[in-house]
Amino acid sequence: MKKSILSFILLLYVFSINAQTKLPAYLDLNQPIEVRIKDALSRMTLEEKVGLCTAESKFSTHGVPRLGIPELWMSDGPHGIRMEIMWDSWNHAGWTNDSCTAFPALTCLAASWNPEMAHLYGKSIGEEARYRHKDVLLGPGVNIYRTPLNGRNFEYFGEDPYLTSKMVVPYIQGVQANGVSACIKHYMLNNQEKWRGNIDVELSDRALHEIYLPAFKAAVTKGKVWSVMGSYNKIRGQYACENELTLMKILKGEWGFDGCVISDWGAAHDTKNAALNGLDIEMGSWTNGFSSNRANAYKNYYLADPYLKMLQSGEIPVSNVDEKAARILRLIFRTAMNQNKPFGSFAGPDHFDVCRRISEQGIVLLKNSAGLLPIDKSRYKTIAIIGENATRSLTEGGGSSELKPKYEISSLQGLTEKFGADKIKYAMGYASGKVEYDKVNPSPYDAAIIRKEAVDLAAKSDLVIFVGGLNKNSQQDCEGADRITYSLPFEQNELISELLKVNKNVILVMLSGNAYEMPWISKATTLVQAWYGGSESGHAIANVLSGNVNPSGKLPFTFGVKLGDYGSHSFGIIAYPGDSIKEIYKEDILVGYRWFDTKKIKPLFPFGYGLSYTTFSYGKPSLSSSSMTATDSITVSVKVKNTGKVDGFEIVQMYITDEKSSLPRPEKELKGFQKIWLSPGEEKRVNFTIKKDALSFFDDKKHEWVAEPGTFKVLIGASSADIRGTEKFTLNELH
Ligand code: GLC
Numbered sequence: 233m234k235k236s237i238l239s240f241i242l243l244l245y246v247f248s249i250n251a252q253t254k255l256p257a258y259l260d261l262n263q264p265i266e267v268r269i270k271d272a273l274s275r276m277t278l279e280e281k282v283g284l285c286t287a288e289s290k291f292s293t294h295g296v297p298r299l300g301i302p303e304l305w306m307s308d309g310p311h312g313i314r315m316e317i318m319w320d321s322w323n324h325a326g327w328t329n330d331s332c333t334a335f336p337a338l339t340c341l342a343a344s345w346n347p348e349m350a351h352l353y354g355k356s357i358g359e360e361a362r363y364r365h366k367d368v369l370l371g372p373g374v375n376i377y378r379t380p381l382n383g384r385n386f387e388y389f390g391e392d393p394y395l396t397s398k399m400v401v402p403y404i405q406g407v408q409a410n411g412v413s414a415c416i417k418h419y420m421l422n423n424q425e426k427w428r429g430n431i432d433v434e435l436s437d438r439a440l441h442e443i444y445l446p447a448f449k450a451a452v453t454k455g456k457v458w459s460v461m462g463s464y465n466k467i468r469g470q471y472a473c474e475n476e477l478t479l480m481k482i483l484k485g486e487w488g489f490d491g492c493v494i495s496d497w498g499a500a501h502d503t504k505n506a507a508l509n510g511l512d513i514e515m516g517s518w519t520n521g522f523s524s525n526r527a528n529a530y531k532n533y534y535l536a537d538p539y540l541k542m543l544q545s546g547e548i549p550v551s552n553v554d555e556k557a558a559r560i561l562r563l564i565f566r567t568a569m570n571q572n573k574p575f576g577s578f579a580g581p582d583h584f585d586v587c588r589r590i591s592e593q594g595i596v597l598l599k600n601s602a603g604l605l606p607i608d609k610s611r612y613k614t615i616a617i618i619g620e621n622a623t624r625s626l627t628e629g630g631g632s633s634e635l636k637p638k639y640e641i642s643s644l645q646g647l648t649e650k651f652g653a654d655k656i657k658y659a660m661g662y663a664s665g666k667v668e669y670d671k672v673n674p675s676p677y678d679a680a681i682i683r684k685e686a687v688d689l690a691a692k693s694d695l696v697i698f699v700g701g702l703n704k705n706s707q708q709d710c711e712g713a714d715r716i717t718y719s720l721p722f723e724q725n726e727l728i729s730e731l732l733k734v735n736k737n738v739i740l741v742m743l744s745g746n747a748y749e750m751p752w753i754s755k756a757t758t759l760v761q762a763w764y765g766g767s768e769s770g771h772a773i774a775n776v777l778s779g780n781v782n783p784s785g786k787l788p789f790t791f792g793v794k795l796g797d798y799g800s801h802s803f804g805i806i807a808y809p810g811d812s813i814k815e816i817y818k819e820d821i822l823v824g825y826r827w828f829d830t831k832k833i834k835p836l837f838p839f840g841y842g843l844s845y846t847t848f849s850y851g852k853p854s855l856s857s858s859s860m861t862a863t864d865s866i867t868v869s870v871k872v873k874n875t876g877k878v879d880g881f882e883i884v885q886m887y888i889t890d891e892k893s894s895l896p897r898p899e900k901e902l903k904g905f906q907k908i909w910l911s912p913g914e915e916k917r918v919n920f921t922i923k924k925d926a927l928s929f930f931d932d933k934k935h936e937w938v939a940e941p942g943t944f945k946v947l948i949g950a951s952s953a954d955i956r957g958t959e960k961f962t963l964n965e966l967h
Contacts, residue, residue, distance in 0.1 A: 258561075259300065261571040269561045273554060275299060278543060281557040285535040287515045289319045295564070302568040304560075306415070306494075306515070308632045310371025310387050311335050311766060313360045313578075315636035324636075332360055333583040333767055334627040334637035338372055339745045340594035340763035342389035342399055342788035343842075345883045346907050349590050350399045354406025354414070356586045362410040362576030367567035368459055368494070369407055370632070373417045374400050374447035377789045378823050379800040379808050380718060383425040386709040386745020386764060387633055390788025391824030391839060393443055394902045397450035404455035411573020413563060416451040418463035418496055420444055420478055426714045426809040429498075432466035433810075435817035437932035438895070442821050449487060458491040458566055462511060464499045470509070473499045479510030492563045503534040507548050511535065512556045579638040588768035588775075593881070595762045595776045596785035597843040602757035604695070604739055606779025606845055609651045612694040617644050618661040618686045618731065620722070621743045622699035626764045629667035629704030631711020637767045643699045643741065646770025650778050657693065661686035661731075662722040667705050669712050675722065683727050691734040697777070698731055700724045701744035709745040709764070714809065718795040720748050728752045741773060747791040750836055761787070779845060784881035784907070786842035786951065790824050790835045797835070799827035825952045826898035838953035840885050840902070846876025846912065850884075850956035853948045859962040862924045862939055866961055869919045870948050874910035883907045886920045887952065888927060889945040891960075897929055900947055922946065927963055941965045 257263050257271035273281070276296060283294040288303060295303040308314040313332045316325040333356070341353055361369045373384065377391040389396035400416070407414040421433040421444055435444070451457045460483065462473035470476060473495040483489045497516025500506050506514065514535040531537050542548040567573075577583070597605065609615075622644040627635040648656045660682050665673025690696045700720065702708045707716050719725060731738050732755045739758040742748075743765075750756070760783070765772050775781040795801050799819025800808045807818040822830055825839035851871035860866045872884055886904035890897045903926040906918050927939040941963050949955040 265562060265565045268565055269558050272296075272299065272301065272561050273557060276557065278550065278553070279540060281553045282536065282540045282543065284557050284560040285513055285539065285553070286530055286533040287517075288530060290317050290321065290516070293513055293515075293560075295568075301561070301564060304367045304564060304568060305365060306368040306370055307361060307364065307366040308370045309635075310338050310373055311633050312357065312627070312635040312637070313364050313366065314632070314634060330364065331579060331636050331638040333579045333587055334635045334640055335587050336591045336594060336766045336769075337386045337745055337764040338389055339386050339788060340765060341403070341590055342395060342594075343596055343761075343763060343785040344590060344593035344907075345395065345786055345905055346593055347398055347402045349593055351402035351406045352586050353590055354403035355409060356406070356583045358407035358410035358412045359574070359576040360578050360583065361407070361412040362573065363578040366412060368413045368415050368563070370415050370461065371417065372400055372403050372414065374451065375418060375420075375423050376444055376447070376823060378423045378817070378819070379798060380747040380789075380792070380795070381715040381808070382423055382746070383707070383710050383712065383714045384631070385789075386630070389447070391790060392788070392902050393446035395788060395905070396447040398905070400447055401450050401455040404451055404457050408456070408458060410576055411567055411570040413458035413491070413567050414455070415459040415461050415494060416448060416455075416457045417461035419448055419460050419483070420463060420472060421467050422463035422465050422472070424714055424809055425712055427812055428464045430464075430466065431810050431812070432469060432814045433817065434468060434814060436820050437935065438930050439817055439820045441930035441937075443823050445482065448483075452483065452487045452489050458563055460489065460491065460493050462493055462495050462499055464496050471499065471501050471505070473511045474502060474505035474509045476509045484510060490559065490562060492559045500534045503538040503542060504548065506534050507539055507542070507552055512559050584768055587766050588772050591763070591765035591768055591772035592775055592781045594765070594785045595760060595772060595783050596787055596841075597783040598761055598837055598841070599756060599759040600843055602737070604737055604758045605760075605777060607651070607695070607739075607777050609655065609778070612655060614657065614693045615647075615651055615655045615695045615697060616689045616693035617647055617656055617658045617697050617699065618690060619699040620660050620663050621701055621703065622658065623660070624664075624703060626704055626743060626769070627766060629669070630709060631669055633711070634704075640767050641770035643770045643773050646772070646774035647697060647777070649771075650774035657689055659686035659689045661698070661727050662700065662724050664703055664705055664722050667703070669706055669710060672706050679723050683723070683730070686727065687730045687734055690731045690738070693735065694737065696731055696735045696738040697741060698728060698738060699741045699743065700728070701742040702746060702748065715746065718749050725751050729755070732756060739777065741777070743769075747789060749794055750791075753836060761785075779878075782845045782878055782880040783842065784844060784883065786840050786883050787837055788839070790828055790839045791837040792828070793834070793836050797828070797833050799823060822898060826901065829899040829952065835953075838951050840883070840949070841951035841953065842883070844876070844880045844882070846874055846878045846880040848882045848910070848950065849873045849875045850948060850950070853946065853957040853959050855946070855959050855961055857961070859964050860922070861964050861966050863966065865921050865923045867919050867921050868946050868948065868959065869917055870957060871915050871917050872908065872910065873915035874912050877912050879909065879911050881907050881909055882950070884918045885949050885951065887947040887949065887955075888922070889947065890927065890929070890940070891943040891945060893929065893940055893942070895929060895931065900952070902952070939963055
C-alpha cells in the first residue's frame, strides 16, 4: 500500500514538473514550423494578427510581445548591410558599430558569370546581416535591364533572364543559410525609376513570361526565397502590391510561394485590395497624409486599423488575416525564432577577400589593341591617374543601396600601392557635384580649368590611366530618377578625346552600372569596364591592370552605339518612359541582345563579351544525338583550350536558335554557360545538357510553354556575337 502511494505521489510530481516545463508548441523549437504556426495562431487575438501585417518603425514590424514572438528587423541592401536608420525617419542613426563590408554591385557579380561567386556573395552578406541582427535582407534585385537609362540597373543582373536566374538562386541560398531571409525585388516590372510610383506597365503575356518573370520564378521555385518585395508601379491597371495576377495567380498560386509579400516603402495604396490581393506586410506607408513621424501613423496604415475594422465588420473574412499571419509567423520562425541559425560575422578580412575576388572576376576587358595591358611598370617613369572616379566614394549615394563601409579602396589608392607613389601623379580632370538622391548639385569646380590641368599632366606622362564613368548621384546610377542622357556626364567625353590626342598610352577604366555611348572609341586602344567594386575596388582594378589577375568578366548587358539602337527606345515615349500614366513594353520579348541580333543592329560591345590576357580556341561542338523528344535530352560537348601564355577563366556560352516557330522568336537565346579555368596549353571538355525547357517559348494563345517539334540550332560562343561553332538537331513529336 505504502509503496503504491509513494509511486502515485512520484508520478504526480513528475507530471507536474513535466506540465510546468512543457512548452507551448509555438515555442517548442523541436516542433515542425507548421505545428508552431497553428499553435501560435490559436493563441493570438485578432488585433495581434493584424498587428503582424504592418511596420512598427522604418525597418521593423510588430511581433507579439504578449507571446514572446519577436519583431522582424529588415535592412537594405543588395550590396551590403546599410547603416542603421532612425526609428521613424530616413536619417542615419549615427551608430559607431555598423561600418560594413561594401560588396560589389550586383551588376559586377553578374559580369563574373560565376554562380559559385554568387553563393559566396550571398553567404558573406548573409553573415553580415545575421551579425547585425537583421532578419530580412532587402535584396537581391532582379529587374531586367531594358533601358540603359534606368537609375537602378547597377543593383540588378543585366538583360538576360537566364543569366539572372542562374546567378540569383545561389545568392539567395547563401543568404538564407544564415537564418536571414533574402527578399527578391522589385516584383515586378519596375524597370525604371522615372514615375516608378505610379507608372502602369502594359506588356504581352509572352514578354511577361519569357523575359520578366523567369528570375523571380527561379528565386521562388529554385532559390526557395522566403520573402518577395512588391514594387511601386502598376501592372495592367493594378498596383504591384495589390495585384491579383502577379501576386495571387502567379506567385502564390502557380509557384506555390509560402513566404511573405512585403511592400516597397510606400507601395501600398488600398486596404481591401492589399488584403484580398496578396500583400502580407505593409512597410513605409504614409497612409492618408499622416507623416510617418506621427506617433499614431502606423495605426493608420492600410493593413492596420482600417483592415481591423473590415475584419471586425465581416467585410473581409478573418481567414484572410489568418493566412497572412501564418505566412508572417513562418518568416519569423525561419529567421528571428530560428534556433539553428549561425551567428554570422561582420566586416572581417574573409569578407573583404570575397569582395575583392568578386570584383576581380567581374571586371571586363573590352579593348587591349595596343598591348598596354597588363602594365609592365618598368616601362614607365611617370603614370598619370586622371578622373574623379579614381578618388570618389562610390558606395555612398545611389539610394537605398547606400553603404557606410569599414573602408573603400579607391582606384588611385590601389594603383599607387601597386605601381609606387614615385611614379603616380593625379589630376581630377572632371568633377560632379555632391551626392544627392533627389537633386543634381552643381560641380564646385571650373570644368575648363580642371580639364586643362589633367590634359597638361597627361601630355608629359609616360602612361595615362583614366578612371571615369557614372557615379551614384541623382540622374546617374541612383534610385529615384533615371539618367537623362546616354552620354557620359560632366564633360568626360571631351576630356577623354583630349587625353587620347596628347598621349598614345591611355588606359580607360570605366566605373558604372549602365552602358553609355563612346564617341571616342575608335581612338581608344585600351578600355576596361570595372563596375562599382565596393570596399576592395581599387585593389581589384590594380590587380587586373597589373596582370596579377587575368580579367575574366563578360558583359551582362549590351553596350549599344546610341540610345535609339535599343528596343525600348525604338517606339517613342510610350515605350519609355511612358506618358506618365501608362507605359507599353513595345519591344516585347526582344530585350537586349535579342533586339540587336534580331534587328541586325551592331552594338559597340555585345552581351557576353569580354577579353582576356590569354586566348582560347574552341573545338567543333558535337552532339550526343541528332534528335530528341520532349522527354529526353541531348548533350552538347565542346573542347576549349588555353592557347596563350597565362592562366585564365573562359566563360563558354550556349545559345539556342529555333529555326522555325509558329510565333516570332529572338534570333537566339542564352540557355547555358560555364566558367572554366585553364592553364596555358590546357584543354577541357565542356558539356551542356539540352532539355525541352531550353527549346520552349510561351504560347500566349495556349497560355503555356511549348516546345514545337522541328529543327533547332545550338551555338557555342565566347560571346553572343562571337560564335565558335554550331550544330543542328531536331525535336521530334512524342508518339
Ligand atoms: C526603397 C527601395 C527598396 C528598398 C526600400 C527600403 O524605396 O525601392 O529597394 O529596399 O525602399 O529602403
